[in-house]
Amino acid sequence: MDYFSLDQKIALARSLLTKTSPAYVQFYITARCNLACEQCNIIYADANAQEMAIDQIRLMADNLAAIGVCVVLLIGGEPFVRRDLPEIVKTFTERGIHVRMQTNGLATRKALEECVRNGAHDISISLDSLRPELQDTINGGFSKSWERAIASVSVINEIFPENGTAFFNNVLMPRNLHDIQDVIRFATAIGWGVSVVPVHVSTADKPRGFQTFDDESVVTFPKERYAEVKKVTEQLKSLRRAGLNLYDSDEYLDDIYRFVAKEPLQWRRRNNNVCDSPNLYFAIAPNGNLKVCCDFETNGKYPIYDPQFPEWYRDGRIHEDAYSYTRSCSGCMYGSYPEITISARYLKPMIERFHYFNVRPPVLKKLSTQELRELAAQILWDRTGEHLDPAVLPEKLVRRAS
Incomplete structure (x- = not known):
């Protein structure tokens, strides 16, 4: 079984080559979340947005299919807090749109199984x-949130079909700068991929939707650590070249350093230094309104469930509205947006992505939660000598730690 169906491959190729239909949209189906991650502000930015009912989502899915959307990312908040998430998944898969789900790892087995039955086979966990x-x-x-996420990984690897694909979303911050390689090694060992995103921070006088605030200087890199970030991004490139499952391109990783060091970004340079919203991608608020991205709303209101939406998209008014933001934006590093532009405008990353999903796609390995804990402990021990709770260690590490 292929990652994309033939029709989805055609739609994706058309989007990347013509840049006139969106390859990808992010649908923020809820602002509710059962965690409060320090690098995320979206649950507050979208707190007042009314969630759409399933009938509105069906109308929206019709319109997205009509304009040629290939992939929809179901994101939040935490998507799995919506009890109708399996029905939302079905709404898109029935219309031939590839669904990627995103979760903080607290999803239940029952909800995951229902989503898989309704056609989902693509997921990412933070x-x-x-x-x-x-x-x-x-x-x-939140105590035991890591344990819950690892348990969800085990469930996903067990219940996903053979064409299932899974990624870890990893946010690069001062706290975890040297933990990222561990996550990549762990992911590769179990058939997952990794996508890295640098933390985005804004200030109270210039707030942006997704970007967090950092009054206590916890997630912002000080200048004296910029060289350290550069070294890590070079190491990440080496890991990918060595065959580990890091999704990110060289162009993107170089821009992670530039973003942290507050240097001009380069990924938009082949498009007059603007991003490709809404030509290749855009976001959708919980209430169904189109957004330029997760940070910016449009001046006008364009509810995607409205019967006129395909006409609005094709007549250029949405593009003109979005351009009023993209032309003045200094650029983001939200992963999906830069990487889709890079894949569409740079040949080498395009070939690398084709190879990842079509030539030698990673295979999810069925491992118990305990086996995953032991693997994580082994990787951590190999790098630092640090071990987890002895209850999760393999016997050989217990002996070495004692």
């Missing part, structure tokens, strides 16, 4: 470290 206590801190101080 994982910033193999150290449980650090991940719990990043997640807002």
